[in-house]
Amino acid sequence: MERGEMVNQEGGRRRPLSVFAVTRALKGVIEEAFDTISVEGEVFSARKASSGHLYFTLKDSRAQLPCVMWRSSVAMLPEPLRDGMKVVATGEINLYEPHGRYQMVVRRVEPSGLGQLLVKLEELRKLLLSEGLFAPERKKPLPFLPRRVGVVTAATGAAVQDIVETIHNRFPIPILLVPTAVQGPAAVEGIVRGIQLLDRTDDVDVIIVGRGGGSLQDLWAFNDEAVVRAIAACGTPVVSAVGHEVDTLLSDYAADHRAATPTAAGELVVPSMRDLRTTLRVHRERLRQGLGLSVSRHRLRLENSLRRIGDPRRLVAERQQALDELSMRLELRLNDRLARSRERNGVLSARLRNLHPASRVSAARQRWSNLSLRLERAVESHLSKTRRDLEGAKEALNHLSPVGSLERGYAIVRHENGGVVTDSSRTGVGDSIEILLHRGAIDATVVGTKTKNHFEPENP
Numbered sequence: 001m002e003r004g005e006m007v008n009q010e011g012g013r014r015r016p017l018s019v020f021a022v023t024r025a026l027k028g029v030i031e032e033a034f035d036t037i038s039v040e041g042e043v044f045s046a047r048k049a050s051s052g053h054l055y056f057t058l059k060d061s062r063a064q065l066p067c068v069m070w071r072s073s074v075a076m077l078p079e080p081l082r083d084g085m086k087v088v089a090t091g092e093i094n095l096y097e098p099h100g101r102y103q104m105v106v107r108r109v110e111p112s113g114l115g116q117l118l119v120k121l122e123e124l125r126k127l128l129l130s131e132g133l134f135a136p137e138r139k140k141p142l143p144f145l146p147r148r149v150g151v152v153t154a155a156t157g158a159a160v161q162d163i164v165e166t167i168h169n170r171f172p173i174p175i176l177l178v179p180t181a182v183q184g185p186a187a188v189e190g191i192v193r194g195i196q197l198l199d200r201t202d203d204v205d206v207i208i209v210g211r212g213g214g215s216l217q218d219l220w221a222f223n224d225e226a227v228v229r230a231i232a233a234c235g236t237p238v239v240s241a242v243g244h245e246v247d248t249l250l251s252d253y254a255a256d257h258r259a260a261t262p263t264a265a266g267e268l269v270v271p272s273m274r275d276l277r278t279t280l281r282v283h284r285e286r287l288r289q290g291l292g293l294s295v296s297r298h299r300l301r302l303e304n305s306l307r308r309i310g311d312p313r314r315l316v317a318e319r320q321q322a323l324d325e326l327s328m329r330l331e332l333r334l335n336d337r338l339a340r341s342r343e344r345n346g347v348l349s350a351r352l353r354n355l356h357p358a359s360r361v362s363a364a365r366q367r368w369s370n371l372s373l374r375l376e377r378a379v380e381s382h383l384s385k386t387r388r389d390l391e392g393a394k395e396a397l398n399h400l401s402p403v404g405s406l407e408r409g410y411a412i413v414r415h416e417n418g419g420v421v422t423d424s425s426r427t428g429v430g431d432s433i434e435i436l437l438h439r440g441a442i443d444a445t446v447v448g449t450k451t452k453n454h455f456e457p458e459n460p
Helices: 003-007 019-033 112-130 159-170 185-199 227-231 249-252 262-269 275-287 293-310 312-355 357-400 402-407
Strands: 039-046 056-059 063-068 086-096 101-111 149-152 175-179 206-209 239-242 412-414 431-437 442-443
Touching: 019 262, 039 239, 056 101, 063 086, 063 262, 086 262, 086 312, 101 185, 112 227, 149 159, 159 175, 159 206, 175 275, 185 206, 185 227, 206 262, 227 249, 239 249, 239 262, 357 402
Parallel strands: 063 101, 149 175, 149 206, 206 239
Antiparallel strands: 039 056, 039 086, 056 063, 086 101, 412 431, 431 442
16 A cells, blocks of 8 residues: 555545555655664573474663574574573564564674675775675676686685585586685685785686685775775686675675575576576577477566565465464463362372361371370479478478487387386386487486476476
């Protein structure tokens, strides 16, 4: 829908729009306004769906940006994204229609420590762009079938093997390799010298400059100003084949052609002999049958259909995102219901255990044990008190007994007949008496008596 259709009026009144129409219009505005961008921020709420897609949010001190990374891009991550990581994410902004919210579709993620390098890289890119080094009109076409292919890369590694194998498998032609370091302090000088040497070689019709994948620091030599200017000044067509498809360096802008990978560079500089033969047969058949016009017409219809349909991968990815959200909601509800069921089962189990005969018998035994312990303690307390009372009575009895009196120094006087003498008047001079002491006895004869002792009071 065109933006002008949003203000159509009927009968002097503004025609109401559907939610879908507004969302679709905003989608077009947002996605047209933002091409590929890089955003720096901190990762949080990172979660990977069962589909393989990765959902997370980039935030800084003032704002948040929802992000999604499709499964194919997640597979290219050097390490999993974790909450708290500071990164630079590169991708596009789009609007997710079912929720009416914008999000960033991330294609590549790099550590945030590269921020300053990226700032300097952008400044250099603008400088070289202003000098016209990246201008499309200065790009040279590749020869249809070069006599010889020059390669500037490391002598060992997957890049040179991929290039050689691809060229020899497609259309065997001579290859001249200039080995050089592709990272480290000597890389820039070696790459520049290799380009200049091959440019001076007469039968080299195309030059491939590149290396295998790596981090941005590993690939940094191909962002160096000297390398970029050497590529731009080269009179021989140059193909830049650095890293993987997601890696874009200044050498790619300066080169006449960019290849996503070293293998793709081999495919770009030489045609496939098998494809050439097939193409010849096809064209011969088309000329013979006179179907050229029909093929063009069908091809045009197909292109129109593709433009109307749009990118089917994006449609599938958006449907997959909606499915991921439904799956997560279903999982949360199932977990909640399961937790409530477990809680209820625990309550019922506790009640059942309390009503079980074994539990009641155990409780009764506990009560009996407590009562037995109380009875035993009461009996012990009573016996202890009785013993104390008996000891007290025994002690009092001993205190009052004659034996106890003898121990305190008293004595018992008895007549010869065994009677106890308690009064002096009951004895006379010359009577024989026995005095009982604490230990032993004394036989004595009365020589005299007194009517009073020292302890009796005087009569008035």
